[in-house]
Amino acid sequence: MPNDLRLDGKAAVITGASSGIGSETAHALAREGANVVLAARREERLQELAGSIEAEYGTEALVAPTDVTDEEAVGALVDGAVDAFGGLDVLVNNAGLGRGSGVEDLSTEDYRTMMDVNVDGCFFATRAALPHLRETEGNLVFIGSFAGQYPRPSNPVYAATKWWLRGFALSVSSRVGEDGVAVSVVNPSEVRTEFGGEESFEERFEEGEVTEPDEVAAAVAFAARQDRSMVSELDLYRRDKFSGF
Ligand SMILES: NC(=O)c1ccc[n+]([C@@H]2O[C@H](COP(=O)([O-])OP(=O)(O)OC[C@H]3O[C@@H](n4cnc5c(N)ncnc54)[C@H](OP(=O)(O)O)[C@@H]3O)[C@@H](O)[C@H]2O)c1
Numbered sequence: 051m052p053n054d055l056r057l058d059g060k061a062a063v064i065t066g067a068s069s070g071i072g073s074e075t076a077h078a079l080a081r082e083g084a085n086v087v088l089a090a091r092r093e094e095r096l097q098e099l100a101g102s103i104e105a106e107y108g109t110e111a112l113v114a115p116t117d118v119t120d121e122e123a124v125g126a127l128v129d130g131a132v133d134a135f136g137g138l139d140v141l142v143n144n145a146g147l148g149r150g151s152g153v154e155d156l157s158t159e160d161y162r163t164m165m166d167v168n169v170d171g172c173f174f175a176t177r178a179a180l181p182h183l184r185e186t187e188g189n190l191v192f193i194g195s196f197a198g199q200y201p202r203p204s205n206p207v208y209a210a211t212k213w214w215l216r217g218f219a220l221s222v223s224s225r226v227g228e229d230g231v232a233v234s235v236v237n238p239s240e241v242r243t244e245f246g247g248e249e250s251f252e253e254r255f256e257e258g259e260v261t262e263p264d265e266v267a268a269a270v271a272f273a274a275r276q277d278r279s280m281v282s283e284l285d286l287y288r289r290d291k292f293s294g295f
Pocket residue numbers: 065066067068069070071072089090091092093116117118119144145146147148167193194195196237238239240241242243244245246251263
């Protein structure tokens with residue numbers, strides 16, 4: 051890859067870095083030379099990931115145990131990244147989860163958990179990062195979903211959080227584009243990760259059946275490395291997605 055298309059020396063914060071798409075994204079960005087700040091609640095997982103990133107790519111990987119629903123913790127996450135690396139070039143808003151399925155039987159607790167993480171967490175991180183991204187003319191990447199683009203019967207509240215995220219991202223883009231900030235939404239369909247209910251997508255799907263997290267990470271890296279244009283939205287679907295959705 052030509053040097054001007056790599057992420058050498060850039061500082062990237064990734065939320066939800068402890069597994070799945072977030073963990074693979076940390077690898078993908080560090081592989082292109084970025085220093086990464088790994089945020090999630092499971093600190094041990096982050097430590098392990100940081101060790102393997104530093105050993106494999108020689109870039110810095112900072113462990114930042116963070117609950118994205120805690121706005122002060124999210125502020126400290128962004129401040130810590132800026133202190134450590136002298137600025138912030140990339141934020142990947144990836145932390146997210148699904149709980150329950152139908153509406154009539156969804157508990158208030160599960161409803162609040164999805165809203166707190168997928169909506170509030172994304173807002174807190176974006177709010178904290180934007181002043182720094184304006185300074186660097188950086189890249190803001192959101193992990194949306196197929197469920198945020200089409201009506202989904204399987205979990206309407208989860209789907210609605212992703213419609214919110216997309217609406218937020220595209221509207222933020224209309225506000226910060228003039229300042230040189232790129233805003234991208236990557237919308238995957240099913241990805242083999244720990245995502246899911248009692249049976250995770252990793253367990254439910256065989257390899258090759260749906261998308262793998264490293265494919266989504268490659269899409270995020272593509273969006274993050276744009277320094278003139280921006281990738282506004284990138285849809286990454288399993289090949290049979292339109293066969294019966
Ligand atoms: N897998 C799919 O089929 C699929 C499809 C489309 C979109 N997505 C989206 O992709 C993103 C990543 O999901 P994934 O598939 O990689 O699932 P995953 O393996 O379950 O990863 C979810 C990540 O979110 C983090 N997280 C959850 N609650 C958090 C909180 N309160 N504070 C900080 N981090 C939190 C988790 O870390 P801790 O538990 O350590 O905090 C974990 O690192 C999500 O936004 C999801 O909605 C997934």
